[in-house]
Amino acid sequence: MSAQAPSKRLFIKTYGCQMNVYDSERMADVLSPLGYTMTETPQGADLVVLNTCHIREKATEKVYSELGKLKEMREERLAEGGARMTIAVAGCVAQAEGEEIMRRQPAVDLVVGPQAYHQLPELIARTHRSRGERLSANFEPQDKFDALAPAGRKANGVTAFLTIQEGCDKFCTFCVVPYTRGPEWSRPAAAIEAEARSLAGQGVREVTLLGQNVNAYGDGAGGGLGGLVRRLAKIPGLDRIRYTTSHPRDMDEALIAAHAEVEALMPYLHLPVQSGSDRILKAMNRGHTAERYLGLVEQVRAARPDIALSGDFIVGFPGESEADFEATLQLVREVGYASAFTFKYSRRPGTPAASLDGQVAEAEKADRLARLNTLLDAQQRAFNAAQAGRVLPVLFERPGRNPGDLIGRSPYLQSVHIRAPEGLIGRIAPVRIVAAAKMSLAGELALESA
Numbered sequence: 001m002s003a004q005a006p007s008k009r010l011f012i013k014t015y016g017c018q019m020n021v022y023d024s025e026r027m028a029d030v031l032s033p034l035g036y037t038m039t040e041t042p043q044g045a046d047l048v049v050l051n052t053c054h055i056r057e058k059a060t061e062k063v064y065s066e067l068g069k070l071k072e073m074r075e076e077r078l079a080e081g082g083a084r085m086t087i088a089v090a091g092c093v094a095q096a097e098g099e100e101i102m103r104r105q106p107a108v109d110l111v112v113g114p115q116a117y118h119q120l121p122e123l124i125a126r127t128h129r130s131r132g133e134r135l136s137a138n139f140e141p142q143d144k145f146d147a148l149a150p151a152g153r154k155a156n157g158v159t160a161f162l163t164i165q166e167g168c169d170k171f172c173t174f175c176v177v178p179y180t181r182g183p184e185w186s187r188p189a190a191a192i193e194a195e196a197r198s199l200a201g202q203g204v205r206e207v208t209l210l211g212q213n214v215n216a217y218g219d220g221a222g223g224g225l226g227g228l229v230r231r232l233a234k235i236p237g238l239d240r241i242r243y244t245t246s247h248p249r250d251m252d253e254a255l256i257a258a259h260a261e262v263e264a265l266m267p268y269l270h271l272p273v274q275s276g277s278d279r280i281l282k283a284m285n286r287g288h289t290a291e292r293y294l295g296l297v298e299q300v301r302a303a304r305p306d307i308a309l310s311g312d313f314i315v316g317f318p319g320e321s322e323a324d325f326e327a328t329l330q331l332v333r334e335v336g337y338a339s340a341f342t343f344k345y346s347r348r349p350g351t352p353a354a355s356l357d358g359q360v361a362e363a364e365k366a367d368r369l370a371r372l373n374t375l376l377d378a379q380q381r382a383f384n385a386a387q388a389g390r391v392l393p394v395l396f397e398r399p400g401r402n403p404g405d406l407i408g409r410s411p412y413l414q415s416v417h418i419r420a421p422e423g424l425i426g427r428i429a430p431v432r433i434v435a436a437a438k439m440s441l442a443g444e445l446a447l448e449s450a
């Protein structure tokens, strides 16, 4: 009989971007040999990890309010004679604030930055032994990936995230990411391919390649993301490839050509612009103009005419006038987005924009956000409505809310709800779109037209 580590319960709460989702799964992998199994709630967990986001003030504040709740939960449990829950803070707040977190909330046992997750087992053991040495944050991504992936990675479903690049050298003046995730760094292509092959072997049909600046990916030999996509597209079973998030400055010809030529590369591009005003783009240090962005959109659409475009927008950046904001609305009208993420500018301590004059009043930001959202919502509805009557290849991902329903994804990343047998999960089948709403489509199997 093999000796088994006693089962301990692990709860991970993930905030922020998809790279944190990927990291949370890797943390669960690295803790499983220690006997930790995942649970759905913090109640009864032996170890709680908050994988945090620092991008906007609200994101950071959420973490502290959650920590307050966990502290109470722990005290109640101890009063009832239960075991002590270990509380760990990971992610970008951990990297940005370090030990400050423990000063603000002494209930925290351990703080671990994004490049140190492979040290988690050791850190937890140490915490248990001495409750000392509670901080680990460094910038050696190579060590992290060597230790965390791909060995031991278990696929979880038919789609998967795969981190290929981390960090950012762009230093947009509003943004904390260059400080929380360190400089741009790309994983070796061979390691990425090995992980993708292992996922495909376990039934994964679609991977989303992740990076803070995913299209800044470089394999060290001059090959960029376009080349990597071509390489991964050859893996048997891996039918769909996506990537996010891209920066307009790194959108090169080879990647655009891949959109025209690689069938597995899905017709969806998330290409944040932030603003349509050149004056504001300059103050943001984005390194491109509105015209350059529109030119890129034109090139991408020439390569793949049906591509769905998505973007990120910030309203109320310091100094943004009504005319600057109108320029953003105008850019949105010219592009026509399939989806978008919009944000009120949030002042982040330590970033250059935080100390700029001309901070925009909260009410003004809210008003601009509402106007921008009205326009983008209408575009999203129109994009979805245009699919009605079409037959789209849908990847069936999981059961829907009602028995007999499945949820799948269109090539354009729309959720599609279909009445279909469960055996179709993991398959791609043609679906006739019969109805469209803002967030999803409804369809029926159209197998005869396969």
Ligand code: SAH
Pocket: 055, 056, 168, 174, 175, 176, 177, 212, 213, 245, 246, 247, 272, 274, 312, 313, 314, 343, 344, 345, 346, 347, 348
């Ligand atoms: N690397 C990605 C973005 C990462 S952050 C890129 O450059 O596109 C995701 C989004 O959060 C950004 O695109 C931006 O729109 C928003 N964001 C970042 N910092 C912000 C801030 N201080 N206030 C409001 N929104 C912000």
Ligand code: SF4
Pocket: 168, 169, 170, 171, 172, 175, 176, 177, 178, 212, 213, 247
């Ligand atoms: Fe932040 Fe700009 Fe880097 Fe994106 S490119 S992560 S917005 S600094």
Ligand code: F3S
Pocket: 015, 016, 017, 018, 019, 020, 052, 053, 054, 055, 091, 092, 176, 177, 180, 181, 212
């Ligand atoms: Fe947030 Fe860090 Fe991602 S700040 S958006 S979790 S890189």
